[in-house]
Structure formats: C-alpha cells, structure tokens
Amino acid sequence: MDHRLTPEHEELRRTVEEFAHDVVAPKIGEFYEHHEFPYEIVREMGRMGLFGLPFPEEYGGMGGDYLALGIALEELARVDSSVAITLEAGVSLGAMPVHRFGTEEQKRTWLPRLCSGEILGAFGLTEPECGSDAGGTRTTARLDEATGEWVINGTKCFITNSGTEITGLVTVTAVTGRTEDGKPLISSIIVPSGTPGFTVAPPYSKVGWNASDTRELSFSDVRVPAANLLGEQGRGYAQFLRILDEGRIAISALATGLAQGCVDESLAYARTRRAFGRPIGTNQAIQFKIADMEMRAHTARLAWRDAASRLVHGEPFKKEAALAKLYSSEIAVDNARDATQIHGGYGFMNEYPVARMWRDAKILEIGEGTSEVQRMLIARELGLAG
Structure with a gap:
C-alpha cells in the first residue's frame, strides 16, 4: 500500500x-x-x-x-x-x-x-468511577414527557475543550433506560454551553498539555429539548465506540508528531552541543539513539496512515487503529525519554521543547483508550475471545 x-x-x-x-x-x-x-x-x-x-x-x-x-x-x-x-x-x-x-x-x-x-465542541464520556469501563456510565437522562425535555444528572471528568470561552457544546453520554435484563441503554445528548444546571469546574492542574483546556463537568437537573438527542436513543454506546475508533487514528498521528519532534530537537542539539572538544552527535552512542528514535517515528507514521487510509476507503479499520494508537503512544514515550537523556540537564529545563514533550507524552498511553485496552481490542480482532 x-x-x-x-x-x-x-x-x-x-x-x-x-x-x-x-x-x-x-x-x-x-x-x-x-x-x-x-x-x-x-x-x-x-x-x-x-x-x-x-x-x-x-x-x-x-x-x-x-x-x-x-x-x-x-x-x-x-x-x-x-x-x-x-x-x-x-x-x-x-x-x-x-x-x-x-x-x-x-x-x-x-x-x-x-x-x-x-x-x-467537547465529548462528555469519561466519569470519575468508570474510565476504561465506559459501559458503566452513571450519568442519567430521563425524558420529561410533559415538557418534551431531557433531564440530565451526573458528572464527567477529564473533558477536553469543555470550559473555554469559545466552547459551544458538550455531547454527553447518559443512561436513558434499561433493557429487560437490566442492562443500561446509553444515549448521546447535545448540551449547549451555559445551559442552567450545567457546571464547569476550574481547569485541572495537569502534568502536561498545560496549554489545553481539561475540566470536570457536573449536571444537576439540566434540561435540554428532546430534539438534542444525537442519533438513536439507546445507541450512544455504539456511537462512541465508533468515535473512539476514529479518534485513535488521530491520537496516533499526534503521538507520531511528538515522536518526530523529539527527533528534530535531538538532531539540532546533537549538532551544536559540544563535549570533550566535539559535537556530541559525533559519538556513536548518540547517533544510535537518534537512529532508533527516527525508526520508531517512521514506523508509527506508516501505522496511522494505514489505518486512516482504510477509514477513508470504507474498509474495516478497528484493529489497525488500535495497533497504530498502541505503538505510536508507546514510542512517543520512548522518544521523549531518549530526547531528554540526549539533552542532559537542559532536557529537564522547561525552556527546552523536549521538556514539554516529556511531560506531554505519558497521557498518550492513557487517553482514547489505555494501552491495555488497545491490546484487548487487538486480541479480540484476532479472534481471541475472553
């Protein structure tokens, strides 16, 4: 391909x-x-x-x-x-x-x-007591037949873009009913910013991604029109699984960029930083480390582009998206660690981009499905039930 x-x-x-x-x-x-x-x-x-x-x-x-x-x-x-x-x-x-x-x-x-x-826009999925177990959603939404409104109650956490001055909406997943055997029926509902009862907490104090917006959201008898239901009632779980499959390709591309950025910064530093009378890039130990970093970034790029190509052409891509997300997020952490090591003490200083990259890399192994979840998905796609 x-x-x-x-x-x-x-x-x-x-x-x-x-x-x-x-x-x-x-x-x-x-x-x-x-x-x-x-x-x-x-x-x-x-x-x-x-x-x-x-x-x-x-x-x-x-x-x-x-x-x-x-x-x-x-x-x-x-x-x-x-x-x-x-x-x-x-x-x-x-x-x-x-x-x-x-x-x-x-x-x-x-x-x-x-x-x-x-x-x-933001996507309100994760909750304080159910991260990877998104099917354990506790936020509820009941339809008030008298007013034709959804009444939403619950809490969401770690929601990106949810509290900026230009945030316009949050799509919230909520339990809107139960099956005959008691399983939750999850639906997606659009909640415009500023809706009464919709409270946005102050920004989190985070290790990384410090110039992005991430907040906890709470819903206390939040009322929105019945027409704000997104898609079919009870299909919210299937909807967000599709969204997450696609999102893993995007996160993989982002992780690849971070990994390549670590290569860029390490190359520039190795060419200009001198030790023992010569640029550190002339040392084979540094050369091999940067060569490995480039190999990882190149492979990650092939992985996310393969998954994206399958999506664009209407082909199955779930396994490829999980593979790309898993590999690229883990090598982003590897490259950030190695770039910091190459920079030595300067890599621990926030004025150098690799310090930001080191702080930003770890969340890539967690968000949009942890590495453990990706391995689970890949195993299932290979036919290993469990």
Missing part, C-alpha cells in the same frame, strides 16, 4: 508545518508555563480551516478526509501537543459525533460554527 502523500496533502502538510514553526513555536512556551489557553493561535487555526478539514463543504468544512486531519495533527504535535490536542478533540470528539450521527437540523445548526473554529 502506497502511503506517499498526494500533492494536495503535501501542500497541507507544508502549510501546517510553516504555521507550527512560525506561529506556534515562538509563543506556546509562555502559554504552557502559565497554564493559559492559546486563544489567538486557535483562532488562526480556525481561519486556516483546520477545524473543518474532514467535513463536507456544505456544512462549512474543507471537504478533506481523515488523512488530512492526521497530517495536520502530526505537524502541530512536532512543535506542541497542547495545540494539537485542542484540534484533535475539537474535530474528532467535538464535531465528528454531530457529523456522523446528527440530524440535518443538528448539522446545519452546529457544524458551520465548529468547522470555522468559532466555537469548540
């Missing part, structure tokens, strides 16, 4: 690469250090059309595909992961559920503003 980029995709890659180096790189360190959301950078990403990359033009999108999204995420993450995860969550978790499962009215109401970056 040929994973070389088309001229259009290569032009996109170069455009985002230039934006990342000329706009993001000079400014993001200060945002990161002060735990501030980079509104100016995000607005520029919106003007570039990045939030609309995989969506049809009729809804304000760029008419591209998931490969285009992955290319943009990889190039952004080579410089900074906070900006990259803002785009990833805004597209694959915020807007994609509306695109995949929304009614025509919901699409025309929300997608143009989401595609332009005027507003951000």
Whole structure:
C-alpha cells in the first residue's frame, strides 16, 4: 500500500508545518508555563480551516478526509501537543459525533460554527468511577414527557475543550433506560454551553498539555429539548465506540508528531552541543539513539496512515487503529525519554521543547483508550475471545 502523500496533502502538510514553526513555536512556551489557553493561535487555526478539514463543504468544512486531519495533527504535535490536542478533540470528539450521527437540523445548526473554529465542541464520556469501563456510565437522562425535555444528572471528568470561552457544546453520554435484563441503554445528548444546571469546574492542574483546556463537568437537573438527542436513543454506546475508533487514528498521528519532534530537537542539539572538544552527535552512542528514535517515528507514521487510509476507503479499520494508537503512544514515550537523556540537564529545563514533550507524552498511553485496552481490542480482532 502506497502511503506517499498526494500533492494536495503535501501542500497541507507544508502549510501546517510553516504555521507550527512560525506561529506556534515562538509563543506556546509562555502559554504552557502559565497554564493559559492559546486563544489567538486557535483562532488562526480556525481561519486556516483546520477545524473543518474532514467535513463536507456544505456544512462549512474543507471537504478533506481523515488523512488530512492526521497530517495536520502530526505537524502541530512536532512543535506542541497542547495545540494539537485542542484540534484533535475539537474535530474528532467535538464535531465528528454531530457529523456522523446528527440530524440535518443538528448539522446545519452546529457544524458551520465548529468547522470555522468559532466555537469548540467537547465529548462528555469519561466519569470519575468508570474510565476504561465506559459501559458503566452513571450519568442519567430521563425524558420529561410533559415538557418534551431531557433531564440530565451526573458528572464527567477529564473533558477536553469543555470550559473555554469559545466552547459551544458538550455531547454527553447518559443512561436513558434499561433493557429487560437490566442492562443500561446509553444515549448521546447535545448540551449547549451555559445551559442552567450545567457546571464547569476550574481547569485541572495537569502534568502536561498545560496549554489545553481539561475540566470536570457536573449536571444537576439540566434540561435540554428532546430534539438534542444525537442519533438513536439507546445507541450512544455504539456511537462512541465508533468515535473512539476514529479518534485513535488521530491520537496516533499526534503521538507520531511528538515522536518526530523529539527527533528534530535531538538532531539540532546533537549538532551544536559540544563535549570533550566535539559535537556530541559525533559519538556513536548518540547517533544510535537518534537512529532508533527516527525508526520508531517512521514506523508509527506508516501505522496511522494505514489505518486512516482504510477509514477513508470504507474498509474495516478497528484493529489497525488500535495497533497504530498502541505503538505510536508507546514510542512517543520512548522518544521523549531518549530526547531528554540526549539533552542532559537542559532536557529537564522547561525552556527546552523536549521538556514539554516529556511531560506531554505519558497521557498518550492513557487517553482514547489505555494501552491495555488497545491490546484487548487487538486480541479480540484476532479472534481471541475472553
């Protein structure tokens, strides 16, 4: 399978690469250090059309595909992961559920503003007592027949893009009924920001991704119209499984970008840092370490592009997405560790990008499904029931 980029995709890659180096790189360190959301950078990403990359033009999108999204995420993450995860969550978790499962009215109401970056969307799935066990959702939503409204109660945690000044909606998964044998029926419901009873907590104090927005959300008798149901009632579990399958490709692209960024920074440092009278890049130990880092990043790129290509062509991609996410997230941690080691004491200083990369890498093995969950999915796709 040929994973070389088309001229259009290569032009996109170069455009985002230039934006990342000329706009993001000079400014993001200060945002990161002060735990501030980079509104100016995000607005520029919106003007570039990045939030609309995989969506049809009729809804304000760029008419591209998931490969285009992955290319943009990889190039952004080579410089900074906070900006990259803002785009990833805004597209694959915020807007994609509306695109995949929304009614025509919901699409025309929300997608143009989401595609332009005027507003951000969030995906309220994870809860304090059920992380990987998303089927154990405790948030509830009951339909008040008298008013024609959903009444939502519960708590969500670790939700990206949920509390910014431009957050427009959160799609919430909630139990809306039970099967005859007592199993929960989970549905997805759109909750606009500012709805009474919808409370957004202060930002988390995080190890990494410090220039991105992550919060806990609470819902106390939150009422939204019955028409805010996204897709079929009781199909929310299947919906978010599809969204997570796609999202793993996006996270893999982001992780690949971080891994490649570690190579970029290590190469530049090895060529200029002198020890014992010569550049440290002339030492075979450093050369081999960087060669291994490049090998990992290259392989991860092939993996996520293969999964994206299968998605774009309508082929099964669940296993390939899990493989790509598992491998790329783990090698991102490896490359971040090695890049820090190459930089020595300077790698522990926040003024160097590799310090951010080291802090940002670990969450990639957790978010969008832990490494353990990916191995479980791969085993199931191989026919190993358990």
